[in-house]
Amino acid sequence: MSKWVDTALCTAAFVMCAGPSFADAFGLGRPATPAEIAAWDIDIRPDGAGLPIGQGTAAEGEEVYSEQCAVCHGDFGEGIDRWPILVGGGDTLENDRPVKTIGSYWPYASTIWDYVHRAMPFGEAQSLEDDEVYAITAYLLYMNDILEDDEAVLSNETFSDIVMPNVDGFIEDGRVEIDGMKGVEPCMNDCTDGPVSVTMRARVLDVTPDAEN
Amino acid sequence: MANSDNPTLSRRAMLGGVAGSAALATVARANDPAITEMQEWTQYLGDGVDAAPYGVPSEYEADAVRRDVPWLTADPVSSxxxxxxxxxxxxxxxxGLCFERHHGGVAQIDPAMHRLMINGLVDKPLVFTMxxxxxxxxxxxxxFLECAANTGMEWRxxxxxxxxxxxxxVHCVMYTGVPLRYLLEEAGVKTNAKWIMPEGxxxxxxxxxxxLDKALDDCLIAFAMNGEALRPEQGYPLRIVVPGWExxxxxxxxxxxxxxxxxxxxxxxxxxxxxxxxxGKxxxxxxxxxxxxxxxxxSPQAPITHEKGHTVLSGLAWSGRGNIKRVDVSIDGGRNWRPARIDGPSHDKALHRFYHEFDWDGSPLLLQSRAVDSEGWVQPTKDALRDVRGTESIYHNNSIQTWHVRKGGEVENVEVG
Known part of the structure; x- marks a missing residue:
């Protein structure tokens, strides 16, 4: 019974209850072993936390990329069919048709390493060696003119030297302060300047599946 | 119009229509074979109880299915x-109708082999079985669960x-699960912790x-939806529920x-x-x-198939910030609005069903709905949203949709001005 009381109290003010004193509340689960944590804890952060020891160069990465990546992303990262474009797009984010790539949009190089390692190659995830991931990351940075030397060694020690072009391109959610869609009283009558007419039709594009149905 | 050869006359047409109710007793009408002819389902026995151990919808509901838009993505495995x-x-x-979004296909997981690990800034990294x-x-x-890219194709x-x-x-189901805070409490969250990272x-x-605040507030670790185990395409055997968020x-x-x-x-x-x-930011x-x-x-896939007269308009409203306080409906493209009728349960961060019943005079309509949530947020017009967001956001397009109903009841997606 007392456990239920504890749970209720700590639900209301969890922060005060957090910590060792509240561990073993239900006595469920078992400790994770170091080997188990190592097997699954693969995430990388912008500060380099999580990066394994290893290294690679863009020149080495080109070989792996050609074998493992180019079939979808293209020899030059241009993207085949609708697979993602990886290269280019610099200075297009203000354009009418921005091209968002690793080089033009991604704020952190750690995201490349993390994503390539956890989810690529598509259909054979987590099959690349750590050094291969460093090499592919270096090659992607090289193709995007972020690394200038294709023999430069990218490693867990040099990783923090990389500064992505769009690192300052992100701002926090401003929907409340800026967008002004809260607390306004909606208009109910005569809300437009005269009668409303159609200005655009989906039919013109005709991109709906099974449109004949 | 009422047609004496039409065996599928609506009740309204039978009672009224052009002839008017006064003529009801005198106008000769064809008998409805749905009534006058013996139907096979009335005469013969149907299937026994085990014909479908897991029941499926009627064959006449075959078009109530999920559909994709093939040109949107490169491969159905990530679509x-x-x-x-x-x-x-x-x-x-x-x-079976909840939309699917996968990035590496549907994992088929043996629950006996599934584990949930909690590690990082905790006193005791733990592993849980199902x-x-x-x-x-x-x-x-x-x-409700809504993809942030819902309506994303309509920005331009x-x-x-x-x-x-x-x-x-978007879909909306009842989840059964364990509050995430119980699991985190079990591991003992360290005082400098501020974030969690779920991983599939x-x-x-x-x-x-x-x-972390959200994780401790209302996140669930769910293993069931609508009374049964999660479907594989919805994360079987385990998913995290993050109410109201993308x-x-x-x-x-x-x-x-x-x-x-x-x-x-x-x-x-x-x-x-x-x-x-x-x-560019x-x-x-x-x-x-x-x-x-x-x-x-x-709506375009569900045109009006009856004559003018009493018409039921139906729709859905939702908000990730609370419940729905009000939905207004316009039939003239947003010039004039009437409150719709919300019917059924009203839960925070869940779909709400609304109706507007009106006497359609048979003329073209420009239908719109506009929701207001319990926190005072008002659904914006497309122009108002574009004014502050441009057209390249991809995500979070919650603007007011317009359907153009033609005289014959056909419906098209349009923009108005």
């Missing part, structure tokens, strides 16, 4: 399909003819950063939760799910789903 909103009633989405998780106290909660203008395609990346066991190993965060096939002091800035919260504004961590509504009937 999306859409809930047939125009075929649904009430607020609960049947499990059996362990089901020994925690459970909660049942009804929540009317594009797809059907609410299934314009608004079908599928071939995309999906990850998102979620503030669907990408509701990591499926959940195998691990790491606790940390900073966000991870992984691919799905940098390259994707950030909202590019005019001027992008908003990040735009988690909450804005107040939104859509008329599901009539």
């Amino acid at each position: 999306v399909n859409f809930t047939p909103l125009h075929k649904l009633e009430g607020i609960i989405t049947p499990n 059996e362990d998780i089901k020994r925690f106290p459970r909660e049942n909660r009804i929540y 203008g009317a594009q797809l003819n059907g609410c299934q395609f314009t608004h079908g990346m 066991a599928d071939a995309s190993a999906m990850t998102r950063s979620i503030p 669907g990408n965060m509701w990591v499926k096939w959940l195998r691990r939760i790491e606790v940390g002091d900073e966000p991870w800035h992984h691919r799905e919260e940098t390259s994707k799910y950030t909202d590019l504004l005019e001027g 992008a908003r990040r961590f735009t988690w909450e789903m804005d107040v939104k509504s859509v008329i599901t009937n009539p």
Whole structure:
């Protein structure tokens, strides 16, 4: 019974209850072993936390990329069919048709390493060696003119030297302060300047599946 | 018009129509064979109880299915399909019709081999089996899940003819699961922890950063939906439920939760799910789903098939910030509005069903709906939203949808001005 009381109290003010004193509340689960944590804890952060020891160069990465990546992303990262474009797009984010790539949009190089390692190659995830991931990351940075030397060694020690072009391109959610869609009283009558007419039709594009149905 | 050769006369046409009720007794009408002829289902026995151990819908409902838009993505393994909103009633989405979004296909996981690990800034990294998780106290909660890219194809203008395609990346089910805070308490969260990162066991190993406050507030670790085990395409055997927040965060096939002091800035919260504004800056961590509504009937896939007269308009409204206080409906493209009638349960961060019944005079209509949530957020017009967001956000398009109903009842996705 007392456990239920504890749970209720700590639900209301969890922060005060957090910590060792509240561990073993239900006595469920078992400790994770170091080997188990190592097997699954693969995430990388912008500060380099999580990066394994290893290294690679863009020149080495080109070989792996050609074998493992180019079939979808293209020899030059241009993207085949609708697979993602990886290269280019610099200075297009203000354009009418921005091209968002690793080089033009991604704020952190750690995201490349993390994503390539956890989810690529598509259909054979987590099959690349750590050094291969460093090499592919270096090659992607090289193709995007972020690394200038294709023999430069990218490693867990040099990783923090990389500064992505769009690192300052992100701002926090401003929907409340800026967008002004809260607390306004909606208009109910005569809300437009005269009668409303159609200005655009989906039919013109005709991109709906099974449109004949 | 009433047609004496038509065996599918509506009740209204039978009672009224052009002839008028006064003529009812005198006008000769063909008898309805649905009544006068013996039907096979009346005469002969049907299937026994075990014909379908897991029941399926009537064969006459075969078009109530999820559909995809093939040109949207490179491969169906990393793609999306859409809930047939125009075929649904009430607020609960049947499990088999909940839209799908996968990044590495549907993982088929043996629950006996599934584990949930909690590690990082905790006193005691733990591993749970499915059996362990089901020994925690459970909660049942009804929540919508909306992909942040729902309606994303409509930023530049009317594009797809059907609410299934314009608004079908949303569903709403009752989840059964364990409050995430119980699991975190079990591991003992360290005082410097501020974030968690759920991770999937599928071939995309999906990850998102979620503030610890949200994790402790209302997140669930769910193993059931609408009374049965999660469907594989919805994360069987385990997913995280992040009420009101964009669907990408509701990591499926959940195998691990790491606790940390900073966000991870992984691919799905940098390259994707950030909202590019005019001027080249992008908003990040735009988690909450804005107040939104859509008329599901009539809509392009569900035209009006009856004559003028009493007409039922039906739709859905939802908000990631609370419940729906009010829905207004316009039949003249937003010039004049009338309050719609909300019917059925009203839960925070769940779909709401609304109706507007009116006497259609048979003339063309420009139908719109506009929702207001319990926090005072008002669904904006398309122009108002574009004024502040531009057209390259991809995500969080909650603007007011317009359907053009033609004289014959045919419906088209349009924009108005």
